[in-house]
Amino acid sequence: MRRLLATALLALPLAAHAWGSDGHQTVAAIAEGLIQGSPAEARVAALLGDMPLTQAAIWADCVKGISPSQGYAYPNPGKYPSCAQLEMPARIAEMADYVKRNDRQCELGLDEDACHKQVHYADIAVQRGRYQPGAVGTRPDDVVGALRAAIRVLQGKPSPGQPNFKSQREALIILVHLVGDIHQPLHVGSLYLDAQGRPVDPDKQGFDRASFTIGGNSFLLDPTTGSKNFHSYWDNVPEALRPRHVDAAWLSEARQIPRDAGHVLDWSARWGSESVVLAATAHEGLQFSPKQGESWQASLPEGYEARAEAIKRQQLTKAGARLAWVLKTVFPN
Numbered sequence: 001m002r003r004l005l006a007t008a009l010l011a012l013p014l015a016a017h018a019w020g021s022d023g024h025q026t027v028a029a030i031a032e033g034l035i036q037g038s039p040a041e042a043r044v045a046a047l048l049g050d051m052p053l054t055q056a057a058i059w060a061d062c063v064k065g066i067s068p069s070q071g072y073a074y075p076n077p078g079k080y081p082s083c084a085q086l087e088m089p090a091r092i093a094e095m096a097d098y099v100k101r102n103d104r105q106c107e108l109g110l111d112e113d114a115c116h117k118q119v120h121y122a123d124i125a126v127q128r129g130r131y132q133p134g135a136v137g138t139r140p141d142d143v144v145g146a147l148r149a150a151i152r153v154l155q156g157k158p159s160p161g162q163p164n165f166k167s168q169r170e171a172l173i174i175l176v177h178l179v180g181d182i183h184q185p186l187h188v189g190s191l192y193l194d195a196q197g198r199p200v201d202p203d204k205q206g207f208d209r210a211s212f213t214i215g216g217n218s219f220l221l222d223p224t225t226g227s228k229n230f231h232s233y234w235d236n237v238p239e240a241l242r243p244r245h246v247d248a249a250w251l252s253e254a255r256q257i258p259r260d261a262g263h264v265l266d267w268s269a270r271w272g273s274e275s276v277v278l279a280a281t282a283h284e285g286l287q288f289s290p291k292q293g294e295s296w297q298a299s300l301p302e303g304y305e306a307r308a309e310a311i312k313r314q315q316l317t318k319a320g321a322r323l324a325w326v327l328k329t330v331f332p333n
């Protein structure tokens with residue numbers, strides 16, 4: 001769910017949450033299974049209280065329902081069924097408080113209207129082949145930087161600025177969500193196109209605002225694909241990947257994902273790099289029309305869906321396993 005407000009779609013219901021709420025909850029369910037019985041499980045429970053990890057996983061999307069222009073109220077309860085459990089006074093107050101500290105305090109990126117919304121992604125040109133700080137589409141508070149900041153806070157270090165975390169509880173809630181987002185390839189890697197629908201490289205050719213595709217949100221798909229654009233196509237998870245299907249077999253598969261080497265604060269950049277490579281793969285075989293208004297028509301090649309589903313499953317599994325590894329690392333006892 002990205003930056004649609006700025007494109008005059010205020011009246012429309014917002015697109016599916018990134019990974020859809022289902023995808024985020026699948027990630028949380030996997031991590032929950034993998035930390036069971038560890039000290040991390042108790043530390044997470046102490047911070048979250050009666051908020052289940054699967055609910056914490058979608059909090060960062062539900063806060064988009066807080067309206068700064070309406071006194072940080074939550075004007076449309078019921079709009080997103082998945083947010084229902086967060087729609088009670090104490091929870092809304094907690095969300096509003098976070099939004100107040102993460103509203104206009106950062107340097108806002110393209111098309112963006114609030115700091116807390118831009119921590120969910122980066123827009124690195126797929127030609128970079130990795131997460132490269134300073135490249136077009138990166139920011140200190142992009143998904144890689146925001147994850148690093150959340151992990152720092154969970155390690156008991158000071159919050160580095162933006163995003164602003166007032167507590168370890170808040171950092172944990174954002175962490176659970178963003179580990180999901182960074183594993184959605186289109187949340188990190190982006191294809192930039194010229195007016196004829198040909199790829200361009202914004203770092204080599206100079207950044208032209210007109211080539212920015214909002215992480216694939218500007219690629220319109222045929223409705224028979226089940227998604228209106230290429231970004232939301234990747235956010236959607238099929239039935240088989242929903243949280244209720246996280247069972248013993250899936251958990252044992254997730255246990256095979258090794259702990260990353262090196263320092264935990266360097267992990268998010270590595271995961272981001274992996275997603276840039278996968279984003280390049282995700283765009284293989286697509287055909288684009290010339291730009292029409294603000295968007296391009298995109299058509300998917302034969303057999304695309306099975307290919308995409310395999311990547312989605314692999315990424316959700318890695319995200320769940322890696323979230324568990326972060327929690328076990330920051331909460332060793």
Ligand SMILES: [Zn+2]
Nearest residue numbers: 018061120181
């Ligand atoms: Zn997100």
